[in-house]
Amino acid sequence: MLEIRNLHATVGGKEILKGINLTINAGEIHAIMGPNGAGKSTLSYVLAGRDGYEVTSGEVLYKGEDLLALTPDQRACHGIFLAFQYPVEIPGVASATFMKTAYNAQRKFRGQPEVDAMEFLKLVREKTKDLDIKDDMLKRAVNVGFSGGEKKRNEVLQMSLLEPDLMLLDETDSGLDIDALKIAADGVNRLRSPKRAGLIITHYQRLLDYIVPDFVHVLADGKIVKSGDKSLAHELEEKGYAALSAA
């Protein structure tokens, strides 16, 4: 589904990604772990197409096509979803309006009829129940005044609604207490399927107890320095990143 070949990227003229190679097949969940500043979030932004993250060499194929040629909204419409580490507050835009606009934009892109407000509300209510999200959140402005936990659950809500093919989770566990973490992880696990893939970016192994990955990679200084199965995550938790970098 996703093939990253020798990816180099700069932010503000500084090289952050220094030759990433990674292949993710449908049905697989990969975790990328690494110390702060390793380039984890940069990788997620490059994949989502954020402005200011410049790819200097290498390529990314998504479903066999050149991902880097697409705009962020096209990438989303092709089934890529980034759950943000820091979900953005947007005063003046109601959550329900935002989600309906996104949902219909993607349906339209795929040639499906758009849904009306009533239909949409019904759909979204099913999802909010699972994620323990109160209905009044839909009326509030996007992420405005939400607690850290609410923001992260809101990301998972959007993901459940948009049903992406490739889920990118950037530090979804940060700022969550254990109950909120479980709810969010359950939401992600419900989406797991042989047709879907996921890339989970995390600093700690904690989240991986709940969303169990098929592969774990260690990112340090812009490169993947080690890959393994889920046991690698436990090893990192015990020994720390420093030991690994020294090895």
Added chain:
Amino acid sequence: MTDMNKMTPLAQDYLDRFDTVRTRLPGYENPAVAKARDAGFARFAALDFPGRKVEEWRFTNLSPLTKGIETAEAPATGTLAKPEFDTPHVMTFLNGRFSAEDSRLDDLPKGIRLASFAAELDAGNTTLPDSVAEESRAVVALNTAFMEDGYVLEVSPGTILTVPILIRFVSLPGSDADARHMRNIIRMSAKSEMTLLEEHCGANGHAYFANPVTDIVLEDDARLNHYKLQAESETAFHLANVDCDIPKGASYENFSLSTGARLSRNELATRITGGNATSILNGAYLMRGKQHCDTTTITRHLVPENDSRQVYKGILDDEAQGVFQGKIHIAPDAQKVAGDQLSRALLLSERASVAVKPELEIYADDVKCSHGASSGELDSDAYFYLQSRGIDEKTARKMLIDAFLADVLEEISNEAVRDYFADVTARWMDEV
């Protein structure tokens, strides 16, 4: 303050033409009118158009106007479009003169008198602006000298009309005159309530100078919702002045939406002269190209226990310039007064700019006042967030601009006008 020998070319032109032009202005035979015009003329001759050395005009350069209006290559004729705003009460001024055939005033309820100012002057009615001897605003003095037409609205005690009256000032190519010195007078008696929507518009490519002056006097407990859409031709100049007295228990709500004119200034002055009175001045300006839009307000709290609010939001694209100057004056004895002011501008281009000058002049000690001003670009984080969910660039931009304007449009208490202004802004945004 200006050397008489060095008037701006446009001012000199007005001085030269006054004696000829006044013979065809309304009320020529009436000595009271002649006296008012003379006073206005003398005052204007002493003032000239303000240059940028005048503090109040530091941010707005009138020289594109004062060097003389170039007659642009305008289409030879234009047609008057039907009003988009739906109301049974419509008064239309075409190229500065009342057009009875384009107006519908028959169904106005008893207690409301709406007349043409020119007809009033011709009929010898004494509805005349107050003395301009002390007038410091040159364009108001100029208006008094050359006032041509406008509306006179008188509302009798207790009369309530919730349906808005639409007053249109339309400029179409094909007229000789390149100026519209409209004079409007509103007198609302005790406990009366009215909603008024003014539309100032003109065919694009058509250059003219609109200089409307509106004098408003409210009596106790009167309530006026006064809305204005300024959608003049993109080559026009629009310098508007509104003065409003707000006594005990009265409320004045103004909302000005500006999208038009090459250079515009909306100057609003309210005087709160009673307790429990409210002055609300809100607005939005949407500018692009090389448009310049200035909003200048002064709210004077002269007595205790009343409040004022102001919220202005601007969206500036391309090389457009915005100006907001807002002054809140609280007199020494005006205790227990609240005054809030907020100005925010959204810059859609690096070349767009806004100048903001909030001023608080507070001479009383028991008051609650606030002012805030900000300007900035579209939030790039929010923009990316929307796009990352599949929303295209254009829609994302529109959503964010819409969100920026939403709260100020919400301030419009008349629902029909609020919806209409939302439509106008949505159409403007479609072109972003």
